Amino acid sequence: MSPPEETVTTGNNSSVADGPQKVVLPITPFETYPKARAAPKELIGVEAALHAAKNPDFQAVSTIAGQFSLKDKVAIVTGGNSGIGLEYSVVLAELGAIVYVLDLPEAPSEDYAACKAYIKKLATGGSLEYRVANVTDGPGMAKVTHEIAETHGRLDVCIANAGILGPVVDCHEYPADWFRKIMEVNVTGVFLTAQAAIKEMLERKIKGSVIFTASMSGSIINKDMHWIPYTTAKAAVVQLAKAFACEVGTNEIRVNCISPGHIRTRMTEAYLGVEPLIENCWAAQNPMNRLGSVYELRGTVAYLASDASTYTTGHDLQVCGGHTAW
Numbered sequence: 001m002s003p004p005e006e007t008v009t010t011g012n013n014s015s016v017a018d019g020p021q022k023v024v025l026p027i028t029p030f031e032t033y034p035k036a037r038a039a040p041k042e043l044i045g046v047e048a049a050l051h052a053a054k055n056p057d058f059q060a061v062s063t064i065a066g067q068f069s070l071k072d073k074v075a076i077v078t079g080g081n082s083g084i085g086l087e088y089s090v091v092l093a094e095l096g097a098i099v100y101v102l103d104l105p106e107a108p109s110e111d112y113a114a115c116k117a118y119i120k121k122l123a124t125g126g127s128l129e130y131r132v133a134n135v136t137d138g139p140g141m142a143k144v145t146h147e148i149a150e151t152h153g154r155l156d157v158c159i160a161n162a163g164i165l166g167p168v169v170d171c172h173e174y175p176a177d178w179f180r181k182i183m184e185v186n187v188t189g190v191f192l193t194a195q196a197a198i199k200e201m202l203e204r205k206i207k208g209s210v211i212f213t214a215s216m217s218g219s220i221i222n223k224d225m226h227w228i229p230y231t232t233a234k235a236a237v238v239q240l241a242k243a244f245a246c247e248v249g250t251n252e253i254r255v256n257c258i259s260p261g262h263i264r265t266r267m268t269e270a271y272l273g274v275e276p277l278i279e280n281c282w283a284a285q286n287p288m289n290r291l292g293s294v295y296e297l298r299g300t301v302a303y304l305a306s307d308a309s310t311y312t313t314g315h316d317l318q319v320c321g322g323h324t325a326w
């Protein structure tokens with residue numbers, strides 16, 4: 001059924017000689033919309049300044065750093081044993097969170113152990129814990145996530161970061177088994193991780209933040225790198241985030257993507273280590289003419305994981321040196 005139409009008068013785009021234009025817009029009757037939820041109110045920023053102007057005894061305190069705090073929060077990070085996931089885990093723990101790193105190896109890496117010790121020395125109140133988990137194992141992910149949420153009575157942040165890249169093969173020759181494997185880890189794995197975490201958040205009425213590591217490859221095709229399943233999978237991850245975000249928005253659970261550009265990690269080293277000239281090819285495709293370092297994702301994950309981003313959801317935040325601008 002087509003919506004009712006209403007005639008409105010507008011002066012937009014009209015010259016003085018033409019006078020106001022009559023346009024017809026299809027308008028859903030406003031009374032059919034549900035009542036809007038109230039926007040939250042906090043005595044911070046401009047509100048605090050205006051309050052202080054009328055209340056001289058009001059203690060002026062800067063709150064912006066505190067908005068990024070994850071003190072007493074609990075987080076899980078898949079694929080956190082190395083690379084981007086390990087950096088994300090350190091950021092969350094630096095901000096005060098108890099962070100559970102979920103990854104495949106029976107024993108965590110030396111890099112993880114060094115980070116765990118470093119976080120302990122920083123004494124932020126945060127910590128790193130390690131659990132073996134495979135993101136493609138739905139019941140396993142549900143179990144480990146539930147155990148963590150039960151232990152602390154909460155789960156605030158979930159980063160579905162585990163991923164694999166696969167070989168470069170021309171599209172008409174790409175092995176179907178590899179295609180399936182990459183979709184299984186990079187798409188089904190993200191779905192199962194988010195599903196497990198959101199279930200715990202909903203049951204506990206937690207205003208959680210769920211973050212997917214997608215990729216700029218979800219929006220563009222990597223020139224000269226024939227990675228058809230990887231780019232396809234990452235595009236699916238971007239849509240997955242939007243779909244989850246739209247279902248749980250009124251529960252104040254936010255779901256966003258971080259889409260890195262070319263970052264030097266174990267994953268990309270598999271190519272850069274074999275053919276160093278690939279670096280020039282990748283770098284030349286962004287306006288900054290360089291690859292990114294893992295630490296350059298720190299601010300982005302701090303923003304999305306914390307209360308600094310309470311009105312940001314369904315978003316794909318690209319951190320790619322402007323690669324997608326060209």
Ligand SMILES: NC(=O)c1ccc[n+]([C@@H]2O[C@H](COP(=O)([O-])OP(=O)(O)OC[C@H]3O[C@@H](n4cnc5c(N)ncnc54)[C@H](O)[C@@H]3O)[C@@H](O)[C@H]2O)c1
Nearest residue numbers: 079082083084134135161162163215260262263265266267
């Ligand atoms: N490095 C880049 O340039 C780049 C760019 C864009 C996106 N990404 C994405 O960032 C994420 C992390 O990649 P990285 O570069 O840090 O590489 P990485 O290889 O260092 O990290 C990937 C991690 O995922 C884990 N993992 C793989 N399969 C798993 C499974 N089934 N269950 C649990 N853990 C699993 C690995 O053990 C590893 O610790 C990936 O999703 C990747 O696609 C990387």
